[in-house]
Amino acid sequence: MQMTYAEAIRDAMRVELKRDPKVYLAGEDIGVFGGCFGVTAGLLDEFGPKRIVDTPISENFIVGHAVGSSACGLRPIVEIMFNDFIAVCFDEMCNQAAKVRYMFGGKADVGMVLRMPIGAGIGAAAQHSQSLEGLLTHIPGLISVIPSTPADAKGLLISAIRDDNPVIFYEHKQMYGMPGEVPEGDYTIPIGKADIKREGSDVTIVTWSWMVQKSLAAAEKLAAEGINAEVLDPRTLIPLDKEAILKSVAKTGKLVIVHEEVKTSGFGGEIAAIVSEEGFDYLDAPIKRVAAPDTPIPFSPALEQAYIPSEEKIIEAVKALF
Amino acid sequence: MDIQKKQLLEFYQQMVTIRIFESRVCELFAAGQIPGFVHSSLGQEAIAAGVMACVEKDDKVGLHHRSHGEMIAKGADMNKMMAELFGKATGTCKGKGGSMHIADMDLGILGANGILGAGYAIATGAAFACQYNETKDIALCLFGDGQSNRGPFHESLNVAALWKLPIVFICENNGFGLSNPVKEHLATDCVSDRAAAYGIPGVTVDGNDVLAVYETTLEAVDRARKGNGPSLLEFTTWRWHGHFEGDPAVYKDAQEQEEWLKKDPIPRFAKQLLEQKNATQAELDEMQAKGEALVDAAVKFAEESPWPDVSELFTDVYDRQM
Numbered sequence: 254m255q256m257t258y259a260e261a262i263r264d265a266m267r268v269e270l271k272r273d274p275k276v277y278l279a280g281e282d283i284g285v286f287g288g289c290f291g292v293t294a295g296l297l298d299e300f301g302p303k304r305i306v307d308t309p310i311s312e313n314f315i316v317g318h319a320v321g322s323s324a325c326g327l328r329p330i331v332e333i334m335f336n337d338f339i340a341v342c343f344d345e346m347c348n349q350a351a352k353v354r355y356m357f358g359g360k361a362d363v364g365m366v367l368r369m370p371i372g373a374g375i376g377a378a379a380q381h382s383q384s385l386e387g388l389l390t391h392i393p394g395l396i397s398v399i400p401s402t403p404a405d406a407k408g409l410l411i412s413a414i415r416d417d418n419p420v421i422f423y424e425h426k427q428m429y430g431m432p433g434e435v436p437e438g439d440y441t442i443p444i445g446k447a448d449i450k451r452e453g454s455d456v457t458i459v460t461w462s463w464m465v466q467k468s469l470a471a472a473e474k475l476a477a478e479g480i481n482a483e484v485l486d487p488r489t490l491i492p493l494d495k496e497a498i499l500k501s502v503a504k505t506g507k508l509v510i511v512h513e514e515v516k517t518s519g520f521g522g523e524i525a526a527i528v529s530e531e532g533f534d535y536l537d538a539p540i541k542r543v544a545a546p547d548t549p550i551p552f553s554p555a556l557e558q559a560y561i562p563s564e565e566k567i568i569e570a571v572k573a574l575f
Numbered sequence: 576m577d578i579q580k581k582q583l584l585e586f587y588q589q590m591v592t593i594r595i596f597e598s599r600v601c602e603l604f605a606a607g608q609i610p611g612f613v614h615s616s617l618g619q620e621a622i623a624a625g626v627m628a629c630v631e632k633d634d635k636v637g638l639h640h641r642s643h644g645e646m647i648a649k650g651a652d653m654n655k656m657m658a659e660l661f662g663k664a665t666g667t668c669k670g671k672g673g674s675m676h677i678a679d680m681d682l683g684i685l686g687a688n689g690i691l692g693a694g695y696a697i698a699t700g701a702a703f704a705c706q707y708n709e710t711k712d713i714a715l716c717l718f719g720d721g722q723s724n725r726g727p728f729h730e731s732l733n734v735a736a737l738w739k740l741p742i743v744f745i746c747e748n749n750g751f752g753l754s755n756p757v758k759e760h761l762a763t764d765c766v767s768d769r770a771a772a773y774g775i776p777g778v779t780v781d782g783n784d785v786l787a788v789y790e791t792t793l794e795a796v797d798r799a800r801k802g803n804g805p806s807l808l809e810f811t812t813w814r815w816h817g818h819f820e821g822d823p824a825v826y827k828d829a830q831e832q833e834e835w836l837k838k839d840p841i842p843r844f845a846k847q848l849l850e851q852k853n854a855t856q857a858e859l860d861e862m863q864a865k866g867e868a869l870v871d872a873a874v875k876f877a878e879e880s881p882w883p884d885v886s887e888l889f890t891d892v893y894d895r896q897m
């Protein structure tokens with residue numbers, strides 16, 4: 254059925270709340286208020302305050318308690334209001350959630366999900382707009398999921414909730430209202446499987462989250478000019494479907510990576526490195542990256558629009574390879 | 576309080592065993608057999624013995640970096656513990672945690688923690704799970720005076736009090752946060768003064784008196800188990816050694832150290848046992864001998880155990896190979 258990205262995320266949580274009594278939600282203003290972006294709207298009425306837990310403004314607690322409660326067998330889905338705030342609870346992800354299983358010699362499951370909205374474009378400026386999905390990929394022990402469509406959001410979130418590892422689930426603010434066809438009921442997508450969002454033969458565009466939508470629009474324009482782009486969405490950064498990326502590059506011989514993170518130390522650098530190491534012979538042109546510039550996110554709409562990678566920049570990067 | 580003789584002897588047994596274990600660990604560290612950092616709990620044995628006598632196997636316990644004693648008193652296998660400190664394959668955590676991250680989920684021990692102040696939220700999350708599951712289990716959260724100054728302390732105590740979580744926060748005030756004496760790092764006289772900020776009971780008690788520790792903890796545990804919420808206990812004691820083994824502790828006042836050594840909790844309790852005819856010297860000697868035999872066996876086990884296979888480096892990062 255048709256639902257928006259936000260509705261699909263809510264639907265996934267509803268399916269899991271109904272299926273497993275150990276699943277609960279915790280975060281700031283997720284109850285009566287329904288979350289800052291309305292994603293959890295109505296869940297309090299449906300499931301009650303035991304399952305939909307409004308917390309004080311205490312990010313260390315929100316993330317840290319989920320490490321403890323999941324190690325004791327619960328299935329917390331916790332929400333941090335904006336991805337930017339990961340900075341105030343970084344220890345809980347970096348040193349606790351990610352390492353508990355390993356440090357404990359395999360004797361603990363930290364089956365928690367951390368949901369966070371990413372992305373610019375709403376005039377929220379430097380501290381409420383970042384896309385920091387690359388940051389936590391540097392820390393072994395964490396899974397990073399980053400869907401670009403309503404259906405992917407639902408299928409991946411259900412898989413994330415059922416996973417016994419800590420999963421970070423990145424939701425893009427620009428897509429919350431975006432509709433799409435979403436399977437009803439129990440629907441899962443395996444974690445670690447890329448999806449070709451558009452088949453093509455001339456160039457591979459590897460991209461995720463909102464940039465998938467921009468890249469698809471760019472691909473249509475490129476097609477009109479005779480360039481047939483393949484748009485590959487890894488959907489999860491950790492684990493990364495390397496085989497799918499290498500296979501696509503083997504077919505097209507060209508790679509453009511598009512992400513909204515800043516360019517320096519963005520995850521695109523990692524993908525470029527993998528393809529250079531393991532797929533160099535497939536390439537007949539240099540790898541290109543389209544990313545946000547290395548600046549904080551500006552407030553003024555005029556500047557913010559210049560900051561976000563655009564269809565034009567994607568088209569320009571692709572054309573430079575021909 | 577009328578404490579059964581069996582329990583009194585158990586306190587003594589735990590204290591001497593911990594004393595012997597910790598002394599041996601220090602020797603082995605000095606001899607180069609134990610790598611990394613060792614934070615000795617010599618002098619603090621009464622807290623471990625008194626506190627852990629108040630909890631059951633299924634109760635959850637969050638520890639910190641100076642917690643070998645608490646692990647032993649909760650019933651951890653000393654052979655495996657010693658092997659863990661050596662970094663051997665047979666260790667509690669397969670040699671992947673070491674002294675600073677030792678944990679035993681089978682006993683509800685949610686780990687020591689190398690990050691000061693990270694344990695509050697994890698233990699509070701465990702208490703949340705106990706409440707959520709409607710069991711009678713409770714959680715304990717142990718920490719030092721120095722780390723009581725970390726911000727997450729506030730977040731977790733506020734939430735625990737707000738939600739009446741079944742948890743007892745226990746500060747082992749051993750006089751120092753590394754080189755900083757308490758009066759130079761704490762704005763109030765006592766850590767327990769802060770309980771007022773959360774509307775929960777807070778007391779400071781002689782931590783070298785095992786009976787006082789036991790009685791105080793028992794009351795707080797009972798309160799938690801009955802659903803009446805958390806307490807903040809502070810047990811005053813003295814860190815006999817430097818912060819870590821190898822620290823000459825030049826910042827300590829020699830006379831103060833002298834005076835505290837005279838307050839050694841073990842002979843003090845032995846005197847009580849003998850005077851009140853709860854034990855004979857022969858019984859005390861027997862317990863000493865038993866502790867020595869247990870620790871001898873633990874050292875032998877650790878020494879004879881194999882190193883982990885290098886393939887173990889890659890296991891337990893996730894629940895599956897990624």
Ligand SMILES: Cc1ncc(C[n+]2csc(CCOP(=O)(O)OP(=O)(O)O)c2C)c(N)n1
Pocket residue numbers: 614640641689690691692718719720721722723749751752753814818
């Ligand atoms: C967040 C953090 N800051 C600093 C340290 C380094 N450090 C380890 S133990 C310690 C002192 C802790 O004092 P206290 O909490 O009183 O415990 P004690 O060592 O006295 O048992 C310090 C500064 C750390 N491990 N983690």
